[in-house]
Amino acid sequence: MSHDDELSHQRRQLLQWVAASPLIALPLGQEAFAEDPKELLRNFTKRPDPMIWTPTTPLDLIASPKDAINVFDFEPVAFSRVPPAHFGYMASGIDDEITLRANRTSFLKYQLRPRRLRDVSQIDMSVNLFGTKWKTPIIIAPTGGNKAYDPEGEIAVARAARVGGYLNILSNAGASTIEDVIAARQGEVWFQLYATSSVEVAKKVIRRVEKAGAPVLEITIDRNGGRNQETFFRLKKLDPRNCAGCHVHGIGSAQERPNYDGIDMSAVKSMQSSNMTWDFIKQVRDTTKMKIILKGILTEEDAELCLKYGVDGIHVSNHGGRSEDGGRGSIECLPEVARVARGKVPILFDSGIRRGSDIFKALALGASAVCVGRPYLWGLGAFGQPGVEKVMDILQSELKGVMQQMGASHIRAIESSMVIKES
Numbered sequence: 001m002s003h004d005d006e007l008s009h010q011r012r013q014l015l016q017w018v019a020a021s022p023l024i025a026l027p028l029g030q031e032a033f034a035e036d037p038k039e040l041l042r043n044f045t046k047r048p049d050p051m052i053w054t055p056t057t058p059l060d061l062i063a064s065p066k067d068a069i070n071v072f073d074f075e076p077v078a079f080s081r082v083p084p085a086h087f088g089y090m091a092s093g094i095d096d097e098i099t100l101r102a103n104r105t106s107f108l109k110y111q112l113r114p115r116r117l118r119d120v121s122q123i124d125m126s127v128n129l130f131g132t133k134w135k136t137p138i139i140i141a142p143t144g145g146n147k148a149y150d151p152e153g154e155i156a157v158a159r160a161a162r163v164g165g166y167l168n169i170l171s172n173a174g175a176s177t178i179e180d181v182i183a184a185r186q187g188e189v190w191f192q193l194y195a196t197s198s199v200e201v202a203k204k205v206i207r208r209v210e211k212a213g214a215p216v217l218e219i220t221i222d223r224n225g226g227r228n229q230e231t232f233f234r235l236k237k238l239d240p241r242n243c244a245g246c247h248v249h250g251i252g253s254a255q256e257r258p259n260y261d262g263i264d265m266s267a268v269k270s271m272q273s274s275n276m277t278w279d280f281i282k283q284v285r286d287t288t289k290m291k292i293i294l295k296g297i298l299t300e301e302d303a304e305l306c307l308k309y310g311v312d313g314i315h316v317s318n319h320g321g322r323s324e325d326g327g328r329g330s331i332e333c334l335p336e337v338a339r340v341a342r343g344k345v346p347i348l349f350d351s352g353i354r355r356g357s358d359i360f361k362a363l364a365l366g367a368s369a370v371c372v373g374r375p376y377l378w379g380l381g382a383f384g385q386p387g388v389e390k391v392m393d394i395l396q397s398e399l400k401g402v403m404q405q406m407g408a409s410h411i412r413a414i415e416s417s418m419v420i421k422e423s
Helices: 003-020 037-043 071-081 084-091 098-109 153-164 178-185 199-212 230-236 278-287 300-308 330-341 356-364 374-383 385-406
Strands: 110-112 127-129 132-134 138-140 167-171 189-193 216-220 291-297 313-316 347-349 369-372 419-421
Touching: 071 374, 071 385, 084 230, 084 374, 098 110, 098 330, 098 356, 110 356, 110 385, 138 153, 138 385, 153 167, 153 178, 153 374, 153 385, 167 178, 178 189, 178 199, 189 199, 199 216, 199 278, 216 278, 278 291, 291 300, 300 330, 313 330, 330 347, 330 356, 356 369, 356 385, 356 419, 369 374, 369 385, 374 385
Parallel strands: 138 167, 138 369, 167 189, 189 216, 216 291, 291 313, 313 347, 347 369
Antiparallel strands: 110 419, 127 132
């Protein structure tokens, strides 16, 4: 297929999505315009939130990573190339997706207060996390099943992290082993754990990860029950493939997660961790010398308990709006956690990051570093490793520009007074 033919094919796919997608509300009678793409584009209505699902129109798909102006440019290309069910799983929130939208709209509640006449000719973005110096506070967040978006999956992401010098966190739900990802990254990789219902199985995974050389363990604590992923279920209906063709043992099964290879899973009653308590954290502390971060903290009460139980770091996250539809954007939860933990342990942040200004606001409100999830998956699904590299580079460049405009020549110069919440 020629380059032009490939672009035409992508555009046709995207137009079909625009016409049928549950994510976009079409005006009455809109179906009549489906045969005329330009007329369709003039009449369709976008989602009622600031998330840009297409750059300007679906006819403006970028042909390569170098053509991207912002991270949103990658999303429609990823949609045109990634199977609908896979894209839907990544894009979905749960229930009414109030929290998914709040993760973006809540950033608009915080405005910047720039300081002038400061020397910002040289910008130092470096941060120190548990004794390792990183050139940037931007981290590649743990996301599951990257091979659903590109054949190389987590390996392509790790190589992109190596090229850009980014910290990479591998998900326990990943389709690659910790050993292979460390080899591809050729440097430090952290590991994120979904504990399952069995403490003993969790301990075996932890021992494997520590032996492989991961210095930090992130334990996700906000996936405790079922969830209604409506966008995923609706887009799944548009996928003509049989799920069993790829997910032989079932979606999310241990067999799909190679970091469980060689571990007896007979004691696992559920892949979720509904039975997890603070006692589990104590047992993990006795099992490993790795630093421990709890991912999914949203309240000052739980932040205080993190300190009580000797946790080494806190990750403020609502799972990208994928755990509960509580309605608060993650950025709104950050200040109360920071009041308790800032200066005592590192604070990581994620959910809704799309711009360098988002990263700056999170740093000003107390985050030590910021994790990026969906945007790099858009890049991965659109162009593989080069797409991931470009997404991360765009965010890095935007953050540098914001720091200069705000009068912060280094990360420590970012002050809470530089951000104000609207009354």
